[in-house]
Amino acid sequence: MPDFHLPLSGPVNQAFQYWTKMTMGQVGLVNINMGKSSDPALEQKIIEDVGSYGRQIGQLSDALMAVLQHMKTDSWDPECKEAVEAFRQQVKEVAKLKERHQRVNG
Structure with missing residues (x-):
């Protein structure tokens, strides 16, 4: 078909x-x-x-955030620092959306 x-x-x-x-x-x-x-x-x-794509990406994000909390990134070049900050911001935005969704949908 x-x-x-x-x-x-x-x-x-x-x-x-x-x-x-x-x-x-x-x-x-x-x-x-x-x-x-x-x-x-x-x-x-x-x-x-195992889990949906969203669940798998969420678990990867959680694991990477845990790794980043224990890494010193001070000596990284600016592009790498920007990439890490962009990732952190994206994870925060997803968390905000999940929280908002939970409040609205119980």
Whole structure:
């Protein structure tokens, strides 16, 4: 079945399949394929059994923040310091959104 791509969101491509699909536990009228994988069945199993992409990225962020708390970055070049600060700011923004979401949705 061919994928129908909507280019309305800029450079992001999402494949929408409008027919019932019964593979890897998915049954639905609209299924979204977020990208290509060398082993889609394994990737689906990881998402189902280990955690969503968001959960995996969140845990990586938590681990990297823990490492950064114990590293001395004073001698790092400015580009590296900026990258670390940008990462820290992004983690803070995600935390704010999660907190706001929890307050609104209980």
